[in-house]
Amino acid sequence: MAAGYSIVGWNGFKRVYDGMLALGLSLFVLAHFGAGLLSAPAGQHPSEIQLLIRATGAAAFSLLTIILCIGPLARLSPRVLPVLYNRRHLGVACFFTALVHAGLVVLWYHGFSEMNAIISLLTSNPRYASFGGFPFESLGVLALLILFVMAATSHDFWNHVLGPRLWKWIHMSVYAAYGLLVAHVMLGAVQGETGLAQAALAGGSALLVTGLHVVAGRLEWARDRTTDLPPEGEDWLDAGPAEAIPNGRAVILVPPAGERIAVFREGAKIYAVANACRHQGGPLGEGRILDGCIVCPWHGFQYRPEDGCSPPPFTEKIPTYRTRVTGGRVFVEPVPQPPGTPMAPSMAGEAG
Amino acid sequence: MNEAMAGAIWLGLGVYLGAGLLAGLGVILFGLKRLAPEAGRIPWRVRLVILPGLAALWPVVLARLAGVRPAEDRP
Numbered sequence A: 001m002a003a004g005y006s007i008v009g010w011n012g013f014k015r016v017y018d019g020m021l022a023l024g025l026s027l028f029v030l031a032h033f034g035a036g037l038l039s040a041p042a043g044q045h046p047s048e049i050q051l052l053i054r055a056t057g058a059a060a061f062s063l064l065t066i067i068l069c070i071g072p073l074a075r076l077s078p079r080v081l082p083v084l085y086n087r088r089h090l091g092v093a094c095f096f097t098a099l100v101h102a103g104l105v106v107l108w109y110h111g112f113s114e115m116n117a118i119i120s121l122l123t124s125n126p127r128y129a130s131f132g133g134f135p136f137e138s139l140g141v142l143a144l145l146i147l148f149v150m151a152a153t154s155h156d157f158w159n160h161v162l163g164p165r166l167w168k169w170i171h172m173s174v175y176a177a178y179g180l181l182v183a184h185v186m187l188g189a190v191q192g193e194t195g196l197a198q199a200a201l202a203g204g205s206a207l208l209v210t211g212l213h214v215v216a217g218r219l220e221w222a223r224d225r226t227t228d229l230p231p232e233g234e235d236w237l238d239a240g241p242a243e244a245i246p247n248g249r250a251v252i253l254v255p256p257a258g259e260r261i262a263v264f265r266e267g268a269k270i271y272a273v274a275n276a277c278r279h280q281g282g283p284l285g286e287g288r289i290l291d292g293c294i295v296c297p298w299h300g301f302q303y304r305p306e307d308g309c310s311p312p313p314f315t316e317k318i319p320t321y322r323t324r325v326t327g328g329r330v331f332v333e334p335v336p337q338p339p340g341t342p343m344a345p346s347m348a349g350e351a352g
Numbered sequence B: 001m002n003e004a005m006a007g008a009i010w011l012g013l014g015v016y017l018g019a020g021l022l023a024g025l026g027v028i029l030f031g032l033k034r035l036a037p038e039a040g041r042i043p044w045r046v047r048l049v050i051l052p053g054l055a056a057l058w059p060v061v062l063a064r065l066a067g068v069r070p071a072e073d074r075p
């Protein structure tokens, strides 16, 4: 959280994780390179630089595909959560791998001309009006710019300075980058010598990412549908029987308007807070209460359920909501109180 | 795309990022206390890590320094 910054909040797990990431990337590039050498007819394989360009491009693209699958997978199975915690390391690694790919292209194909290498890259294929012959390199340039902005703003400092909304908006542009890259790889394959297999692989990756998002989205939608709408004339939301909320956990309500609400039970005490974490919008209602604090399932930010404040020295605050228990059922007023407003819990055992 | 257009893009990007690098250097030297008061002293390694972002997003950061911040994000 925002008290004191370091480059990365290092711990043993992250070191192992990053070690495995570096090893995996190196092995991938080596294997791709080797396969390129061996699969070409004897004596006419492409130059080593060209093989390296393909291997690093494929590594960066595959890494981005994995990154985009992690989000929906974590919704389908909590076992994926530890990978989600450190997704930004994958993102930064993806950018640097893609940078090597692009750097080699610029040096190898455009570095020897009289012209500025970047201008040469943008103009060497002028068929911008053509579909199949479109200069796919330009799509890669755009995607690389997006990846750069995302990698450069992945530190928590940026979250804080930009605000959660703008930060999230910037990081959603990863989908635009991925779309551009799918086109980059497909057009590149069609125009180049790697051909249909390469295009099919890129198309398959895009289908996988889309499919997983659709499945996870439908699951969420089905969950949202189960929120009971308030009866006529009643504007408090019905969160169901108190004992149906597992101890230390929450149910998530979707008000007709406004943000989602997480309704927690801790013993007999019922609290309601905003569902979105101040850090990167993680679903607090999928977390649990530990040592008296709600812990975000994504990266572990903590909030006190009674006032929505992070424990000192941290300063994050989320909105709280009024609750009451009537006939054993929990009701929540869908009006967010200003972030950090103290709110006495209602008691699940209360008669009324 | 013709050469003039590509040249303009290249020049525009260079000027934008160059200006951002200058503004960013100013921010990591003098502006961090105001941007992230609760962070305390930010070590130099971290300042270097955020410099590329400053070069890319300097208009937003300067706006934040001038006190512009969307209402829902005010602490």
Ligand code: HEM
Pocket: A050, A053, A054, A055, A056, A057, A058, A059, A060, A061, A064, A098, A101, A102, A105, A106, A121, A137, A138, A140, A141, A142, A143, A144, A147, A181, A184, A185, A188, A189, A192, A193, A194, A198
């Ligand atoms: C300035 C940006 C970029 C340029 C100029 C560029 C250029 C190229 C070129 C010329 C090729 C064809 C190589 C060949 O077949 O010999 C290629 C292929 C490829 N690029 Fe890029 N690229 C850029 C960015 C990216 C990025 C950001 C990614 C992924 C994250 C990427 C992924 C790929 C992939 C997967 C291939 C296909 C490799 C293969 O055929 O096995 N590229 N790129």
Ligand code: FES
Pocket: A277, A278, A279, A280, A281, A282, A283, A296, A297, A298, A299, A300, A301
């Ligand atoms: S989103 Fe990162 S801790 Fe909640």
